[in-house]
Amino acid sequence: xxxxxxxxxxxxxxxxxxxxxxxxxxxxxxxxxxxxxxxxxxxxxxxxxxxxxxxxxxxxxxxxxxxxxxxxxxxxxxxxxxxxxxxxxxxxxxxxxxxxxxxxxxxxxxxxxxxxxxxxxxxxxxxxxxxxxxxxxxxxxxxxxxxxxxxxxxxxxxxxxxxxxxxxxxxxxxxxxxxxxxxxxxxxxxxxxxxxxx
Amino acid sequence: xxxxxxxxxxxxxxxxxxxxxxxxxxxxxxxxxxxxxxxxxxxxxxxxxxxxxxxxxxxxxxxxxxxxxxxxxxxxxxxxxxxxxxxxxxxxxxxxxxxxxxxxxxxxxxxxxxxxxxxxxxxxxxxxxxxxxxxxxxxxxxxxxxxxxxxxxxxxxxxxxxxxxxxxxxxxxxxxxxxxxxxxxxxxxxxxxxxxxx
Numbered sequence: 001x002x003x004x005x006x007x008x009x010x011x012x013x014x015x016x017x018x019x020x021x022x023x024x025x026x027x028x029x030x031x032x033x034x035x036x037x038x039x040x041x042x043x044x045x046x047x048x049x050x051x052x053x054x055x056x057x058x059x060x061x062x063x064x065x066x067x068x069x070x071x072x073x074x075x076x077x078x079x080x081x082x083x084x085x086x087x088x089x090x091x092x093x094x095x096x097x098x099x100x101x102x103x104x105x106x107x108x109x110x111x112x113x114x115x116x117x118x119x120x121x122x123x124x125x126x127x128x129x130x131x132x133x134x135x136x137x138x139x140x141x142x143x144x145x146x147x148x149x150x151x152x153x154x155x156x157x158x159x160x161x162x163x164x165x166x167x168x169x170x171x172x173x174x175x176x177x178x179x180x181x182x183x184x185x186x187x188x189x190x191x192x193x194x195x196x197x198x
Numbered sequence: 199x200x201x202x203x204x205x206x207x208x209x210x211x212x213x214x215x216x217x218x219x220x221x222x223x224x225x226x227x228x229x230x231x232x233x234x235x236x237x238x239x240x241x242x243x244x245x246x247x248x249x250x251x252x253x254x255x256x257x258x259x260x261x262x263x264x265x266x267x268x269x270x271x272x273x274x275x276x277x278x279x280x281x282x283x284x285x286x287x288x289x290x291x292x293x294x295x296x297x298x299x300x301x302x303x304x305x306x307x308x309x310x311x312x313x314x315x316x317x318x319x320x321x322x323x324x325x326x327x328x329x330x331x332x333x334x335x336x337x338x339x340x341x342x343x344x345x346x347x348x349x350x351x352x353x354x355x356x357x358x359x360x361x362x363x364x365x366x367x368x369x370x371x372x373x374x375x376x377x378x379x380x381x382x383x384x385x386x387x388x389x390x391x392x393x394x395x396x
Contacts, residue, residue, distance in 0.1 A: 026226065027226075028224065028225075028226025028227070029226070111369055111370075111372070111373045122373060125373050126373060126374055129370060129373060129374060130374075156378070157378075157381070157382045157385065158382075160370075160378055160379050160382035160383075161382045161383060161385070161386040163366075163370065163379070164363065164366035164367050164369075164370055164379050164382060164383035164386075165362065165363075165366060165383070165386070166366070167365075167366040167369050167370055168361075168362035168363060168364070168365040168366020168367070168369065168383065169362050169366070171309055171362075171365050171366065171369060172309075172327060172358075172361065172362055172365055174309070175309045175320060175323050175324060175327060176324055176327060176328075180354070180355075180358055181358055181361070181362050183355070184355045184356075184358035184359045184362060185358075185359060185362035185363070185366065187355065187359070187390075188359040188362075188363070188386055188387055188390035189386055191389075191390050191393060192385075192386035192389050192390060195389060195393070
């Protein structure tokens with residue numbers, strides 16, 4: 001479907017409203033009618049853009065997977081040095097601190113709620129997580145090529161370590177409402193990567 | 199409420215059924231009627247034990263928080279040595295491998311689905327996670343007292359590192375259906391703790 005510029009803007013407004021409502025209430029607690037009202041659009045207009053609730057949820061996931069790894073941050077450059085990784089980890093901790101641990105990650109919430117139940121949506125989540133992992137992987141490869149990391153550093157494992165640290169830190173910081181889990185998980189992940197320096 | 203032995207058994211059966219259904223379908227996808235049928239009990243009997251769905255969910259969380267840290271494992275001893283921690287990490291990875299990454303952790307799913315929405319349930323989840331963290335903390339303290347860890351090792355941070363590794367590994371292994379995330383997160387967490395050896 002090709003959308004006009006105005007149509008694009010409306011579609012984005014619907015996705016913004018859906019993302020915020022899902023973060024607050026979960027997928028099950030969010031109806032398409034709630035989204036329609038929050039987006040301030042009329043009648044059947046929502047179905048012009050998304051023909052079902054599932055289509056809307058999948059579009060939310062796809063868009064979330066494209067934003068950089070820390071919500072609320074401007075696009076971050078390549079994570080291809082220890083300084084860049086440290087800045088990324090600090091941004092994740094600060095984000096949890098600013099929001100008193102309430103900073104929601106839509107993908108984490110969705111993975112908890114839907115990960116094991118709905119196969120199509122789970123695949124979208126997988127694609128999102130794998131996209132993030134490959135961003136991290138690319139940065140680590142640059143570091144290894146440059147000689148910052150040892151040639152035997154397993155980049156699949158190290159990029160997965162960073163991703164699990166981000167997700168585990170987010171899940172526990174959201175639930176416990178403190179940034180301490182994110183700080184602990186990021187410190188451990190970065191120290192692990194540093195242990196592979198030449 | 200004091201229950202007879204038979205009443206206790208029925209209550210356990212209801213909690214077993216609810217835990218399994220929630221792991222499969224999430225909280226929103228599980229009705230008390232589904233639980234009643236799966237537990238094989240009649241009419242209004244469920245409400246004799248739990249006066250609302252929320253009371254049932256909270257009881258599931260409280261019971262899950264009391265099981266040892268790896269689902270499906272027999273009670274594990276104190277995690278108070280590197281060998282014990284390695285065995286614990288290996289059990290977590292094997293659990294994900296056996297179940298092709300589908301091994302559900304009810305607390306992780308619930309934290310994703312409810313963590314940010316329902317304050318009372320979130321408190322139960324916090325209590326569960328904090329109970330686990332204190333088990334890990336106790337083991338690390340024994341290691342520090344024995345001289346296995348340096349006196350300046352921050353046990354709050356190290357116990358939180360283990361907990362975020364377990365949760366991040368579980369969330370991503372469940373979603374991606376491979377044990378690789380659990381293996382990566384556990385390797386990193388254990389290496390971090392080893393870096394505080396004397």
